[in-house]
Structures are given as structure tokens and as C-alpha cells.
Amino acid sequence: MNTNNRALIATAAVVAWSWAVPAVADDTVYNNSFRLGSETVFYHTKADDLSGPYVPAGVNINPKDLETLYIAYVRHIWSGFEAELAIGYPPLAKVEGKGPATLGSVPYNGEVISTARWISPTLFLEYKFLSESSLFQPYIGVGVNYTTFYDRTSTAQGNAASGGPTKLSLTSSVGPAYTAGLSFNFSSRWHLYASYSIARVDTDLRADTAGVIRTTHIRFGPQALVVSGGYSF
């Protein structure tokens, strides 16, 4: 099952649940909420070609889209305004080679050359339209994203392409983030959310293979489709 299918099924399940359970809205406003759901991340990557010794022209990388668990804490600030701290379960992001079919005789294009996990908390200030008692509340938000990478691993195929065991490092990033979504309020405590978020992540990749250093600058514009359920207290 591919990522898009899973997202579609998750969305359908949420919609089905929303029809099955009658909405009960009242005016009670709780200050705290947790949200849990599915986050599908679409990378929109622009990376400079790798530079460094023994790198032919046109060697690039391509991070693969992925799906992970979405967790968020939301704090009601004042009427209509909320702060959301969103964080995904650190997913295993796979990076494929992009460029020549082979480097020498080593397959490159389309090969998974590295993996990394990243933690990427985002703090949003959100504004919800309509009253808390409305069945639906559209919202928009702006915030700041912090992304850091760990468990960076060059795969066997990556090591073969790089020329040996390779140590990867990726700098952490702080950048703007934007979100827009819709909440469906079953009750004052239970909610369903669907949102689309965009962030800007800039990182410098440094690959060290036996002292031979290759670098590139990567600009991610990750776009996350989130479908989640929330509980307020």
C-alpha cells in the first residue's frame, strides 16, 4: 500500500466516523488538547549537486516521501487563538541517489544511499474562525519549525557509491512554518482535524569517506498532510 492510499483510507475513516457520531457542541472551552493522527510528509527538495573530490557532475540526492505518527499539544490562549506544538514520531527517512545511473560501475540513480531519522517540532500560533460551539472551525496558523537529524546512516549501496564507510552529518534547521486546517467538533472535548502544513528546512549535508569530504546544501519545503483526532481537557 503506498503512502497516498494510506492517507486516503485514513481520511475516509475519519469522515465515516464523523458521520456515525452525532456532533454535540457546547460553549465549554478547555485550555489543553492533545492530538494524535497520521502525518504524510511530501518532500519538495532542491539540493545543490554534491561537490567535493571525485564527484562527477550532476550527482544529487532525492529524499523519499514518508508517513509517520503525528502528535501535538495545543494550548488555548484566548478566544480564537491557540498555540500548537506539533511533533511527528521520528520517521526513518530514506534518501535515494539522483543523477547518473552509475558512478563508475556502481549503481546510483534511484538507489537508497542513506537513511536518517529527524525530529521536527513546530510551534504554531493558530487562529480559529467561528465560535467554539460551531461544528466546523477552519483555522490558519503561522509558526517556527526546528528540525534536527540523527541516526544518519550511509547504506551499503551508499558506501559503495561514496567509496567506503561514510559518516554523514546534517546541520539542524530553524525556519518558518504555515498551516491551514479544519476542525470538526464532536463535542467540547472530542475533535477531528485535517490540516496541511508547509515548512522551510535548510540543511548542509557533509559526507566524510576516509577523510574525503563531499557536501551539498539541501532546501526542503516539506508539506505535511495531517489527519488527527483531538481530546481537550
Next chain:
Amino acid sequence: MTKFLKSTGVVLALVLATACGGSGSTTSQVSNSTAPGTLALDPPFRIASLDAATFEAELGATTTGAQLLQLTGAPACGVDFYYVKFWTVGGANEATESSGALMVPTGGTGCSGPRPILLYAHGTNTNQALNIADITDPTNTEGALIAATFAAQGYIVVAPNYAGYDISTLGYHPFLNAAQQSGEMINMLAAARTALPKTLTSATSDNGQLFVTGYSEGGHVAMATQRALQAAGAPPTAAAPMSGPYALEAFGDAIFFGNVNLGSTVFGPLLTASYQHAYGNIYASPADVYSPTYATGIETLLPSTTPLATLFSEGLLPQSAAFNSTTPIVTIPGQPVLSAQLTAALAVPSDPANPLTPLFAAGFGSPYLINNDYRVSYALDAASNPDGAVPTPAAGVPLAAAAPTQALRLALYTNDLRHGAWAPASPTLLCGGDQDPTVFFSVNTLTMAEFWSALPAGLVTVLDVNAAPSGPFAAIQTGFIGSQLQLLAFYQTAAGGGLSLAAAEQKLVLGYHTAVAPFCAVAARSFFSQFAGG
């Protein structure tokens, strides 16, 4: 608000806990030891991995590569090119990191599993950044030659870049220093043997057979390495020094007495810098040897990252004028005849019967590189302590002079491979071309052949690729002579420059030393194949 902070704190703690998970990747380990022969980075970096078809295609994409393929044959194996960094010592026994190539054959039968090692010493290169392992560098023609000739035919090739080149911070190159260069070859071999099982190509292993070869400067290095391995009780399976300056004292005498070789203005500074660092007595000041025009900075001029043509054009080195065109007058008190003979011997060559006279004469001019006084001091020592091969071969074995006293000549004697009681115990091929204007065949190769003439028949084989084709190497001789004729004809065509016959012949002479190399390399491979197993 307190609740918010607490909740945020929990999430941040999660973030920090996971973010501190660290990297899951590692790279090569840096050795803490600087002992000679230590692999500095383990495992070494693989610059490229080419299967046989890709290697053939890449070589075939250039004119010179296609010509090389015609000579070496299509690759039977793929080749993985590793860049090995290791520790050795310089000419004054100072520790230095050096580097080189480990070329590992890949593929099926005859390419992987236990394979013989071929230890190769490259020729003189003025490019300080030389990395013979870098097959991606189109100027690395010697790397391509040994890869196509040996590695692509199933030999594990080990070849140092030499101290003073690439990553080495030595600051000079121990040029024609037999002890240092043979030691470095053996250090590189040890490092490569350590590295091989840990490479990405560990399916190819050392079968215990060792072949030693090298070209030009590397011919001297290969022979010195053969001697050193033998002295250490580990003689190579076979050796093939090629076009090397083995009989250094005789060669030096020939040059100082006017037979100036092609490239002498490059070899001179490399040689004096090397021996000055090793022995400390070549000069008190470079101006003792070199003319005021070039003395400043000459000690560190070569090797250089500046192209040789630029060094010439900027006036840092003369292109060919090694000696002063004004002949020095030698005056030895009480010996007018000898004085006159030496003065005549130091004159600009003018014998019209010798076809090499124009080449030798080109070694004289003004401005010139080496002072007349220094040249005379060398000549006086040569007259007092004559070499057994130059100027006139002595009867019997052509020994080097027993006790030269002039510092440079003593250094040449020390590094002359006739010096010291040794003879090859392994089958040895001495290959070269008899018209070589850079490293004289007769003075070096034929002198060594004569020096070892009492050895059992078949132990030392001499091959002149320019001789009339005969014997097991007839095809190689035919190929070389044919290629020279083709080049001569080509230079006279419009595409080749439309040169006159005389100019074409001159151009052929200029490229002769380089042209011999691939033919000798293929001859060496053919010679080694008699002994190589697997």
C-alpha cells in the same frame, strides 16, 4: 500557563532524548601510529569502481586510451581504485605521510580470489599534486597505463605517489634515493596488504606472489626495491625495471661530460634537493651549484603545482640549458695534458658523426642552470676516480668508482645500483629503448646487463624494444618500431602539424622515452605471466 510549560517540557525532553541518539554512521579509522608501513586511514577510500566493460569504454573514449587498449588488450577484469594513505620516512629519516594507489581487480575467474601483487614505481612527474590512484584525472596517464596493463588483467597493483607528492608535507622529493624510495615501496606494500582485506573488494586477496616493476625514475626504484626485498629475505617472484637510471654514477659522468640528457634541467634540481636533505653536503648554498639566474628558490622548486611550462616561461628554470655554453678552462697544476683533455671533454658537443649531437648541444646555453666551477669539480673527481663504464668501459665488469670524493658524485655512487654486493636472485627483465634521449639505454641498462653477465643464463633478460624483432618479445618490438614509423609519418601530415622530416624526427626524439613505456609495460606483463599463478 504552568500546564503548558510542563507539557512543552515533556515534548522537548522527548526531542532532546531522540536528537542525542547520535549518528549511526562511521568512516575510516585514523591510525595513531606513524611507524613506517602503517596504514594511515583504514579502510582506504575507493575513488572509483569500474567493471571491465565500463573501463574499456572509458579508455576507448579518448585517442590515447584507445591506442593503449590496442596495446594492452581489452580489460579482462574490472578494477577498483583505492587511495591509500600510509606512513613512511623521508630522505633524512623524518616521518612523513605518503599516499598511493591500490588497484584491485574484480570479476570472475582470474580477476578475484587469490591474485598476485604487482608493486609499481612511477616515473618522474613534476606535478606535486600527482595522485596515481585518481583514475578520474585525465592527466593521470601512467595510472591508466598500469591499470589497463596489469590490474585489468588480474594483478593487484600497488603504486606509491612518493614522498613529497600529493598529501606528503615533506617539502621535497627523495629523488633517486635508493634507500628511501625502496623503503617507501616496501612501506606502501605493507599498508596495502593491511588494507586489502578491509576494502569493498575483499573478495580479491593476496596470493603471496610479488612482482616489482617501474619506469624511468621508477625503474631505478624498482631495482632498488628488488635489492631491498632480497636483502630482507623476501625476494620478489620476478622483477622488471624499465628504462631506469641504474648506473647513476656512470650516467652522471656522461651528463657532466657533455652528453646532456633530455630533461636534465628538471632532474638536476630534484636530485640536488634530494641528496642535500639526505646527506647535507651537496652545497653550502644553492649558489654553489646553480647559476645566480636560477639559484634562488631552486631547492623547493620541484615538484610543484605550477605547470612545468609556466616554470620555464617565468624564467624559474631553463628549458634545456643545463650547462654554460662557455666552456670552462680546467687547470690542474703540473698536469697540462690532463687539463687540456678535461677542458676538451667539457666543451659543447660538436661531433657531426653523432646523431645525438644536436640533443647534447641543446643542453648548453646562457642563461644556464649549473655553474662551470661546480661542473669542473665534478669532472676532476671523475678524472681521479673513474667510473668503470664511462667515459670508456673498463675491461671486465663495469664497476662504479671505488671512492669518489666530490659530494654529488659520491651521492650518485651511493645510489648507483652497481654499488654494494648484490645481484638479482629472481628472474629479471631489463626493458628499454636504445635511442632513449632521457635515460640512456647503453649507460644504464646495458651497463647493468654487463655488470651481471656472469649470472646464470636466463636470470637477467635484456629487451631493447627498438631492436630488430626476435625472440619472445618480437611482437612488442615490431609494434614499437611500427608505432614510431607511424608517428614519423603522421607528424609530416597536415593533421600532425605538417612538419619537415627533420622536425618530425626531432619531435619523435622528444617523445621517445614516454613512447617506450607502454611497450615495456606489456613486455613486463608477458614476462611475469611465466611465473604468475592463479
